Amino acid sequence: MLSKPSGRYSFYDTHDSTPLGEERFSCAPGPSGWRYTAQTFSTDGEPDGSVDLTLDALSRPLRLELRSGLWQIRAGLLDGLSWVRSHQDDAEGQHAREGNDRAHAFAGRSPAFLVATARLLRLSPGSSSRLRVVTFTDPVLAPRTHDQGWTLDGTExxxxxxxxxxxxxxxxxxxxxxxxxxxxxxxxxxxxxPGIELEQLETPPSRTVDPGEYAE
Structure with a gap:
């Protein structure tokens, strides 16, 4: 039986360890891929955002809904990666901004993006890869496209x-x-x-599986 992990992450400034809030999450694999949902909270415990990321069977970002304060991102696979950035006060969407890039993955503060990229790359120990990512930067979810290098140093x-x-x-x-x-x-x-600590885990992690293993 596949596990459905849930728990709580804390965020910290990577330079001086100042607390930046937390994220309470749940995630689960399934026949068509993997989904991660979370609510984010400020340092005073008030809700300040959410994450909803769905991967397809190849671990590509099929759909993303990201909120931070009054800002929102809706994104997914379309001619590479496409997204719309909007503000809650702009109900008609007149000032929404669309973006598109031939990138491979989304990135941001949420641990969901690190899990998703690792699943996408499927590196073997000692191997490396580079990929183009679109990072949404808190607190206003401004998009930034850049390259990342990933190396799987080893496993224990x-x-x-x-x-x-x-x-x-x-x-x-x-x-x-x-x-x-x-x-x-x-x-x-x-x-x-960096900047992330797992504070609580209510159920064990799901092991990484190939899509064919779901056909039971």
Missing amino acids: SHPTDNGPLVVERYRVADLATGEEGLVHLAGDVILAA
Whole structure:
């Protein structure tokens, strides 16, 4: 039986460790891919956004709805990646801005994007890849397109009550700025990454599977 992980991440400033809020999430694999939903909260505990990301069977970003404050992104696969950025006060959408890029994945503060990119690349230990991503930057979800480099440095297996837990260690670099960090991933849960800490996990991670394994 496939697990449906849920829990809570905390966000921190990567320079001085100032708390930046948290994200309460749930995610689940399925016959057509993978879905991640979350509510985000400010440091005072008030809801300030949401994440809804659906991947297709090839782990491409089929649909994305992202909210931060009064800003919203609706995005997905269309001639590469396409998106519409709008503001809640613009009910008629007169000032909405559309974007498109021949990119491979979306990125942003949510751990969902790191999981999605790792699933998309499917690297083997020691291998590397580079890809073009569209990053939506908090708090106004401004889009930025740039290249990332991913390397799977290695994996470790840890015994648990539910069987071995395989943790993958990725080195992820922004190729425009040279900034680099380590991402620790177990199945579809980020254990730790720059500015991200897993604070609570109510159910174990789902292991990475190939789409054919769902046909049961």
